[in-house]
Amino acid sequence: MKALIIGAAGFVGPYLAEAVRNNLKCETVVTKRPGTRTDIPGVQIRDLDIMDEGAILPLLQDEHPYYIFHLAAQSSVSRSWKDPGLTVNVNVKGTLNLLDAVRQLEYKPKVLMAGSGEEYGYIDPDEIPIKEEQFLRPGNIYAATKAGQNMMASVYAQAYNMQLVMTRSFNHMGPGQSPVFVVSDFCRQAVRIEKGLQDPVIRVGNLSSKRDFTDVRDVVNAYTALIQFGVPGETYNVGTGKAIEIRSLLDKIIELSSAKIDVEVDKAKLRPVDVPVIEPDMTKMYKATGWTPAIPLEQTIKDMLDHYRCHDELLND
Secondary structure, three states: OEEEEEOOOOOHHHHHHHHHHHHHOOEEEEEEOOOOOOOOOOOEEEEOOOOOHHHHHHHHHHHOOOEEEEOOOOOOHHHHHHOHHHHHHHHHHHHHHHHHHHHOOOOOOEEEEEEEHHHHEOOOHHHOOEOOOOOOEOOOHHHHHHHHHHHHHHHHHHHHOOEEEEEEEOOEEOOOOOOOOHHHHHHHHHHHHHOOOOOOEEEEOOOOOEEEOEEHHHHHHHHHHHHHHOOOOOEEEEOOOOEEEHHHHHHHHHHHOOOOOEEEEOHHHOOOOOOOEOOEOOHHHHHHHOOOOOOOHHHHHHHHHHHHHOOHHHHOO
């Protein structure tokens, strides 16, 4: 059997490629945008722009994958505010192009569509923990596009009997994540301070929000479990089931740093709209797959700090 990971040049792709080889024992093909570079050992790498609707079907016919993982996305909430057009084009139009290509195949591959816990948006206290049936109230452009992706996939699964399994994946983090994301940003700043490259101040946005954070190495194990055992047409939360305040994460990073660090609010890092608490109910996921996260939060943060400590090139402005 063969697995295809679409959009593997991002943060999750290399981890997922390893999990596919280990958990599914599949030959693995990954795609990247033309003109970009990626270095994932043990896989075949092909160029694919999901905005080019005529390019997807020939690639699928050529590779004939049994499993398809759709990761390609503009996945930054902050960037979605700055460039909503790009976010809509990639996350909605690009996904529609993929769905149409899969629909035209002469066989029915199993497809995992990676969505986001941000889709739930504004949650009342009595709606926590959030079940998959929760009414969606997206609170930012990225969330709205991911909700649209999920709805389109649900329609295609039902209308065309396609083997699509959808996730609403909550915040994930780990070594190698872009500093555009909050925990990686804090870890990078902490290591810059340790190395004397920055004043001993971490600049932050809103610290009172509570989010569910999962190690990316756990997340990709969840994806390989879901593509095997998830019910087509269904959506599954992927997370720890426990939200943590951003301030607590920052405190842990400072505790694990060797430097004395102060904290200062940077208005440029504040979002126009922010959702106070997002925490998933993980019952459906566990019943379907038996998956639970295994890597402790402190270990993830230690690994992220060490990754920056070992890669000076990531610390340059």
